[in-house]
Amino acid sequence: MRIRFSSLLFALLVCAAPFVAITGCKSLPPSKPSSEWTPEEARGAAVFQQACAKCHYPTSTHGLHGPGLQAITKVRAMPSGAPPTDERLSAVILHGHGTMPGTALDDQQMRDLLAYLHSL
Ligand code: HEC
Numbered sequence: 001m002r003i004r005f006s007s008l009l010f011a012l013l014v015c016a017a018p019f020v021a022i023t024g025c026k027s028l029p030p031s032k033p034s035s036e037w038t039p040e041e042a043r044g045a046a047v048f049q050q051a052c053a054k055c056h057y058p059t060s061t062h063g064l065h066g067p068g069l070q071a072i073t074k075v076r077a078m079p080s081g082a083p084p085t086d087e088r089l090s091a092v093i094l095h096g097h098g099t100m101p102g103t104a105l106d107d108q109q110m111r112d113l114l115a116y117l118h119s120l
Pocket of ligand 1: 029048051052053054055056065066069072078079080081082088092093097098099100101103
């Protein structure tokens with residue numbers, strides 16, 4: 001019994017380690033429900049549907065064509081290793097990254113989209 005418990009504990013630690021390394025010891029906070037969106041976040045969600053949804057899941061960390069974006073602004077590092085600052089996010093969105101194409105957005109659309117990304 002003692003052996004089985006410790007190997008279970010070991011398995012738990014091994015499984016949790018990569019997750020802890022990515023999120024910094026915290027589990028991902030849940031996305032804000034759409035019923036609580038501000039007008040800005042709601043407009044950003046519409047921009048996301050048009051420009052991003054075909055390649056990214058907003059409420060999952062599972063990949064589609066690109067990585068899932070749940071809690072993307074709350075992680076320490078994005079898949080590329082860069083921190084998810086608004087500056088970095090805007091640059092990735094406008095100019096693309098790797099196989100991701102850039103998207104032309106005006107300032108208002110970018111502000112709304114960033115507000116939405118922060119709610120994920
Ligand atoms: C045609 C598919 C496609 C579209 C459209 C797209 N992306 Fe991506 N995105 C990708 C791929 C593929 C990657 C991984 C790129 C890489 O690092 O090689 C990626 C990566 C990212 C990353 C992670 C960047 C990093 O530094 O790790 C973010 C954030 C992101 N996309 C946000 C967005 C947002 C917001 C939109 C909408 C404006 C969008 N993407 C539109 C395919 C797409």
